[in-house]
Amino acid sequence: MDTGTLSEIGKLLVLQEHDVRIRQIERELRDIPERKKGEEQRLATHQADAAKADDHQKGRQAAIKDLELEVASKREQILKLRRQQVDLKTNKEFQAIDSEIKSVESAIAGLEDKELELMALLEEANQLLAASKRELADEASVVKRDVVAWDQRAAALEAEVATLRAQRDAAAALVQQKAWLALYQRVFSRKDNALVPIEGGVCGGCHLQLPPYVVHEMKKQGTLVTCNFCGRLLYER
Ligand SMILES: [Zn+2]
Incomplete structure (x- = not known):
């Protein structure tokens, strides 16, 4: 083979080496936004989980609050009945109110049992919320770190590809x-x-x-x- 021809081929091979690397970098650069988006989607999933756990916990707190209000109103009712008893004339009337008080008291006992169950459920909800907040915080720091790493990678690749493009153009100019x-x-x-x-x-x-x-x-x-x-x-x- 003619040496002139060989050297032209050699120059094209140098050019190709640059072009292949440039193409690889361009492909990697194109993929980076998609990868960053994936990280952010992962974080959004954890945020949604934490928000759900928060709603769940607030719902249980509200249910307990409702029960407590109901109990307080029943206790108020008992006080009112007791005040009424003071003014009563007959034993029969007194006993009628007494049995009314007992029925309210038993309703209160039922509500308090229910409140205990709800407290246990609230405790579960609290633990779930704490766990999902911890996971969210961990994930957020991982995502933050990864996004910074992707940005740094992109900046390094941009710089590399700029140098390679200049070298590539110089290599192309040598081809006669x-x-x-x-x-x-x-x-x-x-x-x-x-x-x-x-x-x-x-x-x-x-x-x-x-x-x-x-x-x-x-x-x-x-x-x-x-x-x-x-x-x-x-x-x-
Ligand atoms: Zn072929």
Whole structure:
């Protein structure tokens, strides 16, 4: 193979090395916002859980408060009945009020039993709320750290890709065969790589056996041959 041709291929290979790395970085940069969004969605799920646990706990507190109000009003009722008893004339009337008081007292006892059950449920709700707040705080710090890390990664990649693009342009400027450069760029825009070696008569891109005339053509001076299967440009290592 002609050394001039080899060196043109060599220049294209340097260019391709840069282009492949640039493409990798661009892909990674494109994925970063999606990854950050995923982190934030995870946090939102924990926030929703904590809000739900908070509502649940408040609901139980409110139920206990209602019961307490009901008990207080029944106690008030008993006091009122007792005051009424003072002015009563007959034993029969007295006993009638007495039995009314007993029935209110038994209603209070029932409410107080219910309150004990509700207190146990409130305790459960308190523990659930505390656990979900702890999880939320842990998750928030993880997400915060991860988002900062993604931002730093993005900034580092932006800087790297800017340098690589400058190096890539310099490498492209060194290629004298502008038609080859244009061909390379056209193929690279469609494929993962544009310039591949032939090994044992097989295309290094699509791994298909090339017809002998293609291999023969490639060995000619000053020609750039494309694989007739995948369209990549071929060179001999
Ligand atoms: Zn091929």
